[in-house]
Amino acid sequence: MIVESSGTLTRLAGPVAEAAGLRDARLYNVVRVGRRRLIGEVIRLHVDRTVIQIYEDTSGLQVGSSVIDTGEPLTVELGPGLLGRVFDGVQRPLPALAADESGPFGRPFIRRGIELPSIDRDRSWDITFCVKEGDRVTSGDVLATTPETSALDHRILVPVGVSGRITSLGKATAQAEDPVVWIDGAPVPMTTRWPVRRRRPASLRLDPSAPLITGQRVVDTLFPLARGGSATIPGGFGTGKTVHEQTLAKWADADVIVYVACGERGNELAQVLEEFPNLEDPRTGAPLMERTILIANTSNMPVAAREASIYTGITIAEYYRDQGYDVALLADSTSRWGEALREVSSRLEEMPGEEGYPAYLPSRLSEFYERAGAVMSLGSEPRAGSVSVVGAVSPPGGDFSEPVTQYSLRLAGTFWSLDGDLARRRHFPAIHWTRSYSLYDLGAWFDESVADDWTEQRGWALEVLGQEEELQNIVQLLGIDVLAPNERVTFQTGRILREDFMQQSAFDEIDAFCPLGKQYWMLRVIHRFHEQLFGKVDESTDIDRATSLGVLADIARMRSWPPDEAEARGRDLIARIDQEVGSL
């Protein structure tokens, strides 16, 4: 039984307020503030006062404004109808807010105190039941399915903590609030709620063993991310964080993408909203938007809701994971989330930790990253599902020694290090090859699924890139003349790897997505070139003549190979390399 208790505001500073009279408030309960019923959350309790953070602009509130405790924590609505939608940090549907005609400014500006259901109440869903009357069910069992999109069947599960016997079935066509079934006489509605700050339970955590394929050569080949793993991608402004996150949102082979735009630019979101409905999901052919859920709290939207947006996103991700799907959560950027924590903390006059961030920054970050994972769901027939997390970080001044970057590095298994220097010379993705790493052991998967010498080719590429970097340092000091012939070969191959393999255009129709088979053949061609040229070192051949070989232009254009011709073209190019280099 929820009892609403009420109090009054006693202090206001930015997004933080204090109230008196809320004696029964629990930590993290949601409150409604003032005449407009702004959404807030209890973040600290004292005997005589309650501290709350408010998820909407607080100007115009006054001491004495009412505060009502709803008795519930901050929750999200979970059910069919989330895919393809855009929400703010506390899961209000943004297009519906924009469609609302009332108010002095008209539609395009976000007004305050608007309550709208997250999930459309009027939409009907065709239900296919997976249980019948009399069945015994337990938490996590699939009750029914409904085609949420053309590519994804939404599985309606027995809610956590519920078990018993199905006493009756609901209608074959249901709306959000309709019961799907009755369990022991109690209705189970199609839409459920879950508190965002609590992780959803699973029966077993699995070790990540397969990669999340992204079609990005530098990612898949060199620094792969595991399905159910986590990656961090720090970079100064202009190094391509957002383009990279959007590229992953487009091409990663996940069933569901949750994209959290946290404190970033409004126009970037407009781009996603205009672009995604017209792009095809490479796996299903359905519009990309149909597998995407956007949580948007742009930089000019209220700062406390920015803090909540990360939790809203990951809770929705876990919900689809529990249905047995692979979900990728892309958060851009976790720094803005950290700054929201810092802003609220400083209004609370807490003792600051590093660089003004609160001392609990690392524990909050680890709570977030550890909600990534591959799991077996609850239920009598557990399903495998995963949430992979990619967190962008925006270090001040591009300096990675700052707290958010450092704590993220401690938690994430894959590190894509964006480099300002590469970005300035328009080497994209600007992921630096000697500083990045992947701790996931996925070699066995690649050797089995793509080519049995995948790990070997990858190892060779990393080795050459490492050597080339050292040679670069020497050449920059002393010129290329000091390099021995074998070093010149490495120097040249390193350059080919950098320019013709690692660089990849996110805006080129063919190059934007490079399947694993094509990645493999591109790498194998470069490796062969290297071997052939290396074989010439002892024969007193002038290695520099190799810089004018005709095959180099063909190597540079491998990126525009149609993927299904990669093997044939690769074999053909290798034959020509053998011939041209051989005749040097």
Next chain:
Amino acid sequence: MMLRRGLHTTELQTVSYVSGPLIFADRADGVHLGEVVEVVAPDGEIRRGQVLEVDRDRAVIEVYAGTRGLDLATTRVRLGGDAARLGVGRDVLGRMLDGSGTPIDGGPPVMPEAFWEVNGLPINPAARAYPREFIETGVSAIDGLNTLVRGQKLPIFSGFGLPAGELAAQIATEARVGDSSGEDFVVVFAAMGITHREAAFFRTTLEDSGQLHRTVLFMNLADDPTIERLLTPRLALTTAEYLAFQQDFHVLAILTDMTNYCEALREVATAREEVPGRRGYPGYMYTDLASLYERAGRLHGHAGSVTQLIIVSMPDDDITHPIPDLSGYITEGQIVLSRELHRQGISPPIDVLPSLSRLMNAGIGEDKTRRDHRQVADQLYALYAGGRDLRRLVTIIGEASLSESDRRYLAFAEAFEKRFVNQEGRRSIIETLDIAWQLLSSFPDEDLKRIDPGLIAAHRT
């Protein structure tokens, strides 16, 4: 006065603290957070202020015009409960106002058609239309490599003594969009703490180009009240939003200089004894700057647009300083000016390598500029970056040991700065791209890796 005088129903004479930009007023029941107040000085002068914080006992108020001459005993604070609102109307075109919106051109008061809250409301990202209309600024380094589009926010990162103002003024007077007559184009100019000389330069340039009647100037100059700088850009952007989204104008808002704005922000934060962030700037500076910069864009169902050109002077030319750094994280790219190029007489001295326009791709190409634009831009970047690297090398090992190919890169970098970046007068985008092809002609085809062979063949002369 353009800033609306509210109905000030309550008056307090309970000032208990005066220091720097702040005053505290006690027994402030019913004060609204963020409301605009009138502070009546002992000599009867009325100053505007804003409530930053309230609790049961007192309100913390920042006074835009400063607190000099205020006292505890007789200073009064009038409350009205309303947020700061600005009178907006078409009438404002051609006018010059001070940093809090009062006309200073000797003309009559501005006739407001409506009063809009100066803090604005966040634009719903779902209501935004993605910017994709090419603005031809006439500057090759911008049009060719860092293309500006309508609805973009692009800062010019400058250093003290570099001609950022000249560049902004040039864009304001020479920018064109497609074959439009330019009748729907207006400029809203917000000066924050700039010198009389700089302000006069802008005004004269706009006047000489015959554009003053399509311009609104908000002037907070170096000797005007510091805290007023927090208000000035908000007035300018409110005016810009009104002209764009209510009157269908394409507005170019020029904000200069954000460094002065941020210093005013720091002054208030310090006076409130807040925990300082990097270099003493408040931790919420990102959010605060975003509340200005995000007021640019295009909206579905509205013809107008707000494009922002923001001038940021980098203290000590340091791009990692918090002001340019946080700006760069919010804006859609940046134009970076270089002291070295300026010294060499390159004008405008734009260093294209750290410069970037994030919205370029949507604004260029076949029907907008030319089909080869993207690839030519990428190629120029790659070759120029190569040439710049070699310059460093030459200072160490001398030019004699360079290969023929290396020398080509060096010569290109030189020619690129002198013939492409450097320019006199306006260039169309076609002229810009043609110069690019002239420069590329010194390289053999296989060095032009970023350009499709078909395009190379079509443009080789």
